[in-house]
Amino acid sequence: MRHYVIVGILVIVAAVGTYTGLHAVGLMPVEASVQAAPIDWLWNLEVITISFLFALIIVPMVYSLVVFRRKKGDNTDAEHIEGNTTLEIAWTIIPLIVVVIFAYLGAYSLGETRRVDPNAMIVKVTGFQWGWQFEYPAYGGFKSDKLYLPADKQVLLQLQALDVIHSFWVPEFRVKQDLVPGRITEYRITPSLIGDYKVRCAEICGTSHAYMEAPVVVVDQAAFDTWAKDQQVAAAQAEANATPEQKGEKLYQTYCKACHSINGTAGNGPTWLGLFGHEVELADGTTVTADEAYLTQSIKEPQSQVVQGYSPMAFNPAAVGIGDTEIGYLVAYIKTLK
Amino acid sequence: MTNIKPVWRGLFLLVVGALIGYGVGLGLDFAVQKTVSYQAPVAGLFSLLFGAIFFFFGLIGYHGVTKGLVFQVLGTLAGALFVTGIRAAMGLGLWGPFLFTEPAWVLGGLVGALSFLAGVGAVTDWWKWALGEPTSDHHHDEPGWEKYFGVSLDHKVIGIQYTVVALLLISVGGLFALIFRTELAASGLQFLTREFKLFDQNGLQMYNSLMSLHGMIMIVSILLGIAGIMNYVVPLLLGAQDMAFPRMNAFSFWIAVPAAVLLLSSIFLGGFDTGWTGYPPLSVRAPVGMQMFFLGVFVAGWSSILGGLNIIATTLRMRAKGMTAFRMPILVWASVATSLISLTATQLIGLAFQLVMFQRLLGMGFFDPDKGGNPVLFQHLFWFYSHPAVYVFVLPGLGVISELLPVFVRKPLFGYKWVAMSSLGIALVGFLVWAHHMFTSGMNEYLRVPFMYSTLLVAVPTGVKFFSWVATLWKGKIRTPVPMLFVLGGIVVFLMGGLSGPPNATVSTDLHLHDTYFIVGHFHDTIFGGFVFPFFAAIYYWFPKASGRRMNEFWGKVHFWLMTPSFFVLTLGMMRIGLLGMRRRIADYDPALGFDLTHLVLTIAGFLIALSVLIFIINFFHSMKNGEKAEGNVWESRSPEWQVPSPMPMHNYEHEFEVVGEPYDYGLAGSRYVKFANEK
Incomplete structure (x- = not known):
């Protein structure tokens, strides 16, 4: 009985310690979109569960290795314990319930990231070997090699690939979506934090895959409007002159x-x-x-x-x-x- | 020459052959291109092939593997010239940047692989049967080391052949990793620059080729490694004289050798830049090396399919008297579970690759949206094998952990039936989870949630294994010689892999994690925990059975204590920067991300792992001749193979045995697992 009590206490200590440590290190980059919130929430729950399960296996293992180590000169076998059906059923059923709960939460948090705002601004994104181009149909269809986005407004990115598969990923936004040749895929994002980020292609697309990056700039609505108007005018002038x-x-x-x-x-x-x-x-x-x-x-x-x-x-x-x-x-x- | 040791003679001829091959390649390249190029692709390829042929000639003369390789080269040339002849008749271009055109290389590669089998002698008996000539029922090998370089039908010889080739390929794949790991040590391009030029590739292309080949070479080496363990051990555990189909067994091994040559040849023929997954349309546009990669995997797949069939047939038909299903050693259960997958799923990756080959060669638009094809279809076909394949890699390793644990804990395996069933459970659920690799791929959105449920289910039987292992350790009398260290290391590392898995299974978190270094860290943990650590444990454990000697215990411990902490640093570091924005498969990274220091540490850790494996390999070959003699039951195991003296005689057990008890009843006074016919 003494062994079980000690191990039980150590498991709790180790689990709390592991989680506190991981949390203190800070695992995720800055959270810069509304969609990142449900993802980070689920991730945090998973880190808690992982810390607990890690402690649950490692503590009794290490404890056994220390306490139940063969004593010098003892060549006899250990106690003959074949198994325990109740325990086996317990550690089949309980994990089963836990994974079903996590699957449910996963579906829930996926649904949160997919919430549709019918008034979302559309930006057409084109990925090609090896670059990005952004087109703003709401502002006369000017093209830009930077993705400017207004904060706190949902944007629907319509993704198109010209040659091979690419993947649109801004780590601070969390969500990722592949661009598939021959069709248009969708990516909804509501930037929530003003700042400079980068979209980085996440699906290998050939030789210069590493360099397929483009700036993503999140600004407030007023600054965005100014920028978009300027671009629109500049595009028209450039075309003319x-x-x-x-x-x-x-x-x-x-x-x-x-x-x-x-x-x-x-x-x-x-x-x-x-x-x-x-x-x-x-x-x-x-x-x-x-x-x-x-x-x-x-x-x-x-x-x-x-x-x-x-x-x-x-x-x-x-x-x-x-x-x-x-x-x-x-x-x-x-x-x-x- | 006769006084020189064969190995030195071989190495000397290796250099001579490589130089001659290089010269021949340069000449051919000049004949076609009309300019001299010292980094010509064919010069590199011929240098490798001639070097290998000359090496084996020096080692064993002109038979066995030497003859196989000569046949492969001649067969490749014959096949390629045949296509070139047809092209001449049709008025098409005859030569390409890699000497032959792409169709010529593909047919040449296939004919070459089949010619290898004829040359090495892996189909000789079948050929004789077809002609009505007699062959001997019982195969007989001459004593000595030469038998390992030719066709043998003895499952133990084949098991060792598999294991040694696996170690060789692990070394090659590891070397590739060291090269690109060094490139990653700092941001910016260090030596694989845009100006770099080798085998028609610049530095970035070479990076991609090495990274892609690292993946597939390691996968093939794992398939050969598990085949090695299963081949050597399963018949011994069952009390069988050999595998059910010894000739097919030899065929399964030898087909893997030309497959490895094909895979390696891809780096000379322009390489490929797709990663090991070979997704179209990128793989439709890659250089000829892509086709050699596809062909190599296609041919290696036969080895896996037929090997799986053999294990299943052997287990079903050749068990000792009294060995009911639930008295089989647990490793046999794991081997059967693995073989069920490799027998039935491997076809799908072969098919997927074959479709891309046909798209490239014949213009069939399977994955070309302009012709009504669908690039995402490829991913379904590919992952239908390639996810279960992960369980092919790890189930035998987990079986080794369950098999060895009771021996060193001196206690029965806790919940034997549950552990046995969990292997089958993982194998079966593993067939239903493939699309979790495609959550961001643009497949139908409603598929994502059911695949999340099925994927998370894998955690349940996997959990049963962990809990059972911990319960086995509990209150044991634990001994920790080198094999046990690797068993324990395997459990901990696999736990890291297992726990970092579910966040990839829940769709929303995977949207962030997919295609990052987090995934790279995660699967290196599962593969090291589920294969590499148990593979080393198995080699340290059964080495005395095969050789009658032990591997050096001190250097084994050095190997373990050097590899394990370095490996933790490597994969935890990978996961850490992956979460923060490091993508997979990139040759360079944005210095603004601040990953330079971490990458430097990862590179150092990678080199330490390589050093530890080098120590292992030296220990392995040194101990064969000079190890401490160990002819008895070194580990005090109850298993039948340890009840007879080592090394194992050619046709295994002199007297048949009968199973009279449970396999792992350590601690039960007077109990035994097997009783031999000559015992009372």
Whole structure:
């Protein structure tokens, strides 16, 4: 009996100690969304349960190893205890009840993260190898490479992938959702804490997966409105005033930079520096001159004329709205890179 | 040459072969590309293959594995040239950046793997039967170490072959981990930079290839490791002379060798950047190495399926007299549970990979949304095997824990029937939980809650095992030689893995945890606790049975006390930064996250684990020849294999035994488990 009392006390001490320790360390990042609250609440319950179960197994184990260790010179066997059906039933049924409770709580907290506000602001998010683009249909559809969000207002992100599977994750928001080619997935978030965060792609998407990040800025409603209006106006002006070369450069910055350098270094694709008008050796052994026709064709159908030493890129320009006009801008831009 | 030790001769020829292979590869590459490239992919591949062939030639001459590898190389070339010939007739391009084109490599790889089997001799008996020629019923091996390098039908030889190849692959997979772990030691790119160039890959691509291959090489090594333990031990525990199908047993082992070669060849052929999961569309776009990976896993799967079939048939048909279901050793229960999964689920990963192979080769749009395909379907097929596979990895290990615990506690296994049933319970529930890997995948939302319930159910039979182990320890007379240390370490580490599991099962918390380093820490805990620790325990425990000698106890303890704390640091550190925002499978991380110091510590811990395993491997090979003699019942076990002298004779028990009691009745005066026919 003495053993059981000591172990019982030690289990409680160890459980409380483990939980207090984990809690003091602080396990989660800052909580910056309404949806994070039910997740952190469930997580905390789980940490309590884990601390208790950890103590429940480790304490009697360590106690046995210390107290029931074989004494020197004692080569006899221990007491013949085969089992105890009541105990076995107890430690089958009680955990069963506990996991059902947790499954219920899990479903409940999932439901909380999925609460729909019919007035949510829609932002279209496009993920591609290797970057993010955000489009604000409520403000004339301007595009941004930063995700600005107003605090305390639900946003519905409509996620779209251009090439492979990506995953939208802002650790401070907790929730994560994959982007699947060929369909639109949804992600609802209500930012609750003003600050600078980053969206980081969580599903491996190829070579530069690690760098597929974009700034997420949560500001108050007034600041957001100002920013959105400015962007809208700037987008309209840029559209009106830009030369084809400038438009091409803007497209380059968004879609092409990840693979094609403009300083001569090789990336996943060939550099654009000094490309125009020069001979290019193709994978099939032939050589072509990089004239307007070649560049147009190569951007339109990247698989058609692959340069020697490079793998065909799977970028689909039509899917991001790069049509003949835009390709013209890009070619104009490439011509400037001598 | 005859006076030189075979190993030194082999190592010398390894260097010669590697250089010749490199030269041949450079020449072929130059013939096709018309430029000399010192990092040419084929030069690397030929260097590896020629080195291996020359090494084995130096070791054992031209037969067994040497002949198998020669056949594999010739078969690969024949298959690839066949496709190249067809392409020539069709007017298609003949050569690619990796010498052959992708279809040529795929058919070549498949023909090469089958040729290996012909070369090594794993199908010789079947071939003779087909021709109506006689073969001997009882296989006979010559004494000595050479038999381990050729086809043997003795389950003990095959068990050791499996175990040694598993250790070899663990070393290779571990080496890959050390390379990318070093890259992660600080933020920014250290040596796997964008300017880095090897085998047609830049540093980031090489990182992804190494990280992806680390995963699959380790998985294959685990499958071979558990097959090694089960092959060696299960027939001995059952009192059988051998496995039910000895030729199929040899086939199952030898098919895994060309599979490993295929897997490793992927790193030379452009690598792949998908992780071990190979999700399309990314895997549709990866270099040729992706196909070699798919093919390697596909071929390795045959080994697992047929091995599972053999264990089940052996257990059903070849038990000693009196060994009813509930008098079987607990490890046999675990082996059957594991084999049920590998026999019935492995096909699904093979199928999933085959569909992607066909999509790449033939343009079939299974997972291409533009052609009406669905990328998420792949994930269902993939995880239908790959989740139960986790139980394939850990059930035998948990069986080893339950098997060894009573021996060192000197008390019966607490609640034997419950522990036996919990293995089956885990195996069966394990089939119903796969979609918990897909909570964020965009699959139908209503599927998430039922899969949460089924997943959490796994905790119940797993809990039964923990409680039973603790109750077994309670009031025992505990001895702690090296195998027991690893058993105890396994319990604690598996507990960490088990307790960090449920937060991934409850959907809402998983939305945060999915695809982070928390998951990486969690599954390294389950795999180390459920496989690696018990695997080491089993090797330390049955080593005397196989060799008649003990492994060095002191160095065993060093191995344990170096590995265990380092491992805790490694996985707890992983979980910690995972919660704070560290993603899986990234070559670099944002310095603003402040993870640099933690990653440095993790890297050091990784190297300490590698050092401890190196100590183990040296101890393993050193003790074979120089270990302390141990021919009797070293652990005072009741199990039948320890009632006869070590090492075990070729056809196992000289006299049959009958089961006359319970397997684990330690402490019950006058009781015994087995009685041999020559005893009164």
